[in-house]
Amino acid sequence: SQNRWPALAFDVQSVNGLLAPFLSAGFYYKTFMGPTRRAWMFYEHFIRKAAGLGRAGTDPDPDRYDISHAFADVAIIGGGPAGLSAARAAAAAGARVALIEQDFLLGGQLLAEPPDSAAAAWLRQAEAELESSETVTLMKRTTAFGIYDGNVIGLVEQRDPTDPQPAGEVLQTFTMLRAPSIVFATGAIERPMVFSNNDRPGVMLASAARTYLNRFAVLPGKKIIVATSNDGAWRAAFDLADAGAEVTVADLRAAPPAALAAEAARLGVVVRAATRIVDLRGGHAVGRVTLNGPDGQSEAACDLVCVSGGWSPTVHLTSHLGVKPQYRDDIGGFVPGAFPADRFGAGSMMGNYSTADAIEDGHRAGIKAASFCGESAPVPAPSKLDLRETATAPLREIPSLGRGKAFVDFQMDVTTGDIELAHREGYESVEHLKRYTTLGMGTDQGKTSNFPALAAMATLRNATIPETGATSFRPPYTPVAIGALAGRAIGHHFKPIRRTPMHDWHMANGAEMLEVGLWMRPYFYRQSGRDVNEAYVAEMRTVRQAAGLMDISTLGKIDVQGPDAAIFLDRVYANGFAKLPVGRARYGVMLRDDGIVFDDGTATRLAENRFFMTTSTAKAADVLSRLEFLLDTAWPDLRVAVTSVSDEWAAMSVAGPKSRAILSAAFPALDVSDAALAHIGLLESEWESRALRILRLSYSGERAYEIYVGATAGEQLWGRLLEAGRPFDLRPYGVEALGALRVEKGHVAGPEIDGRTTLDDLRLGRMAGKRTGFVGDVLRRRPAMLAPDRQCLVGLEAIEEGKRLRGGAILFLPGDKPYGHGRGRVTSVTFSPERGHYVGLALLAGDVASEGSEVVAIYPMKAETVRARIVSPVFLDPQGERLHG
Template structure:
């Protein structure tokens, strides 16, 4: 294919590097430096998609972030990304893209039948039509709407690309590298300030790349290049292209998405695809420029109708003609600039100006070049279906209400300019209350809210001379405040042509008898008539009009349509535009890849992984791991073809018969030290702590102030003023914060320090009737007899030369000990226990066996201490002191907490002694009762009792105390099970607790 619309020796592209790419399966060529849009236009391709609702043909409307039409599905290096704007996507060799929202093809799209049914698809169509019958929604309406109305398709594959997050701090953050951004960055950098200058496009310079101006005796473009080159040499300056600042958040935090690799065929090794910058700036200078807005006329969505500034950019930056017979339709001088560029490159444009007698230097230049100009003329409608073929034009009366006779003019593109809309999104996001500026018919930032200032076109200033002066000054003054340096900078002379006042005219009236669609929002197919319907139906707030009509929604967020929408509402409502107000600008300014937002926190990096020092031993011995918070714990150790059930049963049985060892390193451990340590424990736990002797452990329960159990665990008095507290694995961090809260804020007079020691100690629980025999061999020099180390006793021991802490505590209900050594010796300890334990038939056991053992003993854990239960519910009221006060005690007097039929823990056995009861099942009296069947309680934990060889569960049951012996039903609608059960004591095994004391 030839690039028939490329002109020689114009533009900033690299003609030495030819690139091949595919669009909708067809191969084309472009150059390095092209966007997908400019390369397609160079090849004369104007049809790129179909519109959202009516599936009308779509071409290119803009040349950048404002593009409403040219949204494509991109394929790159085996990956696909939806909803990419062809006007932003840089061309690389081998790029592939496809049109979206059309089927079977962009040239023949079945959905275009909507275009002829459009009378049935007015504003609010979805809300009105798909209401009835209700059952049709999920099966028929929704799938249909999704298929017909979707844009691109997200990949369902794992994204191989890598995304990074970066935190940065700077003195001045400057958004946009047009004249105001460059001038302010330069001045601030000269004063030594730390500056970040961000440009969303690949090239720096903004409007200077396309405007015909001189700064300091060189062209605007050359001046911009010089400034950028110098900024890049300065160590205090970071200059970033392809970087969009898309959000302005609290306390001058801005977020920027840097496209590191999107312009390359594939991402370089060790490079991210995108990098998300969180930037905290002392001062923010918003120099985001302005976006041209269209004038509304009939069929103004036809491919070939585009913004005049876009046509100019395609010509000057990419050397591409968007047409050979251009028609420029303008209400201001910007259209003339585009016409002049066409003329200079050998193409004869016709200018239609809605103004009667405009006069300015630019218009004079156009006249001198012999350009055909028609004043008081407008485009009534574009003609052509997949491409503009001609335009219906007419003269217009001064009051803009009457059209003259309609003439047809041959043309192949219509470049439209309805003046400029400042890009105020970032200022508005910062909290700045915007104000309406009459002379430009647009909103500009008002009073600064955070440390932000808006400069140049973004502030509604379109004179280059004024922009440069204010921007140099702003950069200099803001940096001076921070660095206290003040380097004089000579402000260069500017040569620019003066413009005349634009025409406050934005919409061409319909000619008599014609019913052209006049589109306001091009991405969502919102026409003038849709807004009229919304207002007729009573929608008044602009936010409601937006949602009802979808005006200003979707990927372009109405960058070219919002103001015209406001103009229309203001006209119909007979209000001024500022009284209508604009919709809220929310981040992001432009779509941001989900990958960039997520960053590196994917897959195994989505959360940290904590492993015990014995982890590698577990791995080597076929442990199957389970997530316990961020910890990995062995769930069971697989032997042969065992499944979870078989393995955990074997492990639990061995604990009851011989001895087992379990890694309990993950338990939270907190050192509590100081003369008032006992007093703190006494206030934190429900039971008494003042008389615990050194060398003894005690089980404690702590409450929240609302009386709910927060956590449980044993605490051991290591020495006079030193206690070792253990918490559950899950609550370790919360308990530490809880203690710190009371020590720092409520009882600062207590002389106590707390610190987490969870990671300092490796722990092994040794449980089973043979555990003492094993302990004797592990600690031959210590007296671990029942007298020497009684139940809830503590001593230090020597484990083959390693100092160990030995606690005689039990979660399994068996005779049991916990041995702690410093973490680095964890594996040493573990291997010794396994080796020495061989003669006692020791087996390691995982969390599943641990659960089985504690459940059949009726010991509570997280599934009972679930943030909804008080001590009584867990049969722990014996631990609640009546004498002393403690955290949460007063709440236990609440009526509900003292009710006669208060819920309480019970045991549950299926009548058939065979069927396991799913956890979460509800207990009901009558399984046939009509729904909603009154719930008496729920199953909190289930196991297969190894003691009795039948299923056993724990439940929290209303009036549980008086329910022992009752027959109920356990119902699990999720598992579709109804199981007749009997309520028994929660202490199913060894109810007197003799084993732990044996």
């Protein structure tokens, strides 16, 4: 018990039983609503605390989990007689079989039979045969919790706690099993009976009592009442009586089978026909029951009540992919509807409750499942097992005649009174009933309560059960530990960690690393400052005044080649590439189909039919997938191949006014003059017998060069550049300084290319000009995309000295009421050593985005308000002299 105070024997909250008339179904929808709008937030805390639900722990999970994949021809879910028979037949036919059983023993309900019975002998023979088969995998302690597209079965396997395994071993394994054919042999769940006070300790299902006795050698009571509507509970009564208990059977039927009555007489079991329990007395344990029979009401002393209201086929898993349950009046329950060709049902989940029928049913299903997979070897007839079971009579809802609560859903505390109230208030639909009363919304999904509730509602509506309907079942069938779904993907294993070829150097030389997508990149270097704010400004100054070295290996790198490569890039990018000369690079922007900017990068023409494309770090995988998708679907006629070469190249950038001198020192044999390597030019050569590729491209606004070499030589070349650059004060810089440098230059990045902006929003519309025929061209011209009040890129400077802008601040005009989303937002901010104060990029409504105007930047997280002036987004070298100098 998890919700009792101060102790289970004395729970203060038991006073709620006296308040029950005021806490009816849906009471929280009708009360505790005032006196203010926020009152419910106060009441909710106490209501939820008293609701009886557990609290998820916040400490790290000490257990370990794993994920695996498995394959079989035939997957059989359920290790009872039907499942065992199906597995034997499918294996004999030649199929590879996976038999899944959530218990640690096979057998299902056969485990409740006496150990010296014929059922136990049949079970031992079947299990031995399957264990000796090379084509059968027995998956015990394994729960099938969901069926998914493509016949993928979600399984969770529990480690055997008796295995002598060291601490830290895997507790649960989440397995994805794929099988062309599935046999469902999931059995049936015994239903409770509904009567007053039926939630008291000492009330259990008849099958549970029989399992305690025959499987675990525990006699759960000495003076027992067995209340039933079917034959199955009589067998429990006989076994309990044979073990020495004093047993009375109260059967709802007026004339139970004569064979059962004769056996009861032989064992001394008292039989009371046409009798039901209407009430029960007892607090901490069962004491007496009130019976209602042909001679009126009477009381009987007892210490255990065993109930059996029939059986509900377990149709949950079959429902996961859309097989609708259908009602069978002869069994009083729902069975699966028509299966698709690759799935089969067997046993009691199909309404075949006798063991003999279940074995025959499983045998047929196993043969059909194997045949579907192309396996049709001769299969011998199944071994017989007749437990002499007789027919089961279905139970309809019986009104409770006692004065206490009669529970239908024991987990969610839903009573017959709650169902009656829901009916009176108009919640007659099954789904409305479920949500209004919380019926079946616990972790068990109403496995024992759904049918009694449906029957009760059908009675109240004066309708049939099929007319009343059935609820929907969704995965998981039973609760699954989140840790099992995660497997090993936790902590550093949550996602792949990618490291550049120079990673070890960064770690050894004071780099503070930062996760950027899947990559670990230098955030800043400790030798540059005490913290990131001090370090990135120092690194910026180094780049602006001397030179900086940046690891850019994380950029996406894609090789595009083929006779139609230029045509392809002309369609992919908003700006043209068909006429790009060999040996030159170009900045390009890709759009989505809807005209929104997708990614930006560069493409360099290596040869007439070959290009070297770079993408942003974040979108590298997405861009490659997009290119492959377009070639497969939109333009399959184009003769183009795209290949990711991101891991093949180590890449580094040397930026700053002294960058050319450093390259000349590092590669004295190369001509890196303006004439030989102009801005956006390409130089290909070799270094230490390795291919060397140098592009003159800049992200910082300074003269800069991107240098590419084979990944295995990356750290060696990095060291060579640092050595050559030492006389020129070359120093490494991190991504924080890189982002700050690009803000000063007015270059857009992720904060601006956020999936909502167009070329025109980013002041890049001139790149496309009047071109047509590229991805996103048509939809980027929609009227809403060209509206004058669309937010567009602007620069911002704080007006008041000492004030700083913040990324994410909301922009308003000085006369605006500061409410809602405002006129725009600040996207990127940095301290500018060139300007001596903070500057920022923002997206601001175009109809008010005139340079020189004033806006107010409000940052609610810190309650800050800053006056700012709209300026050009290019804060540094608007003419580009530093790039070309």
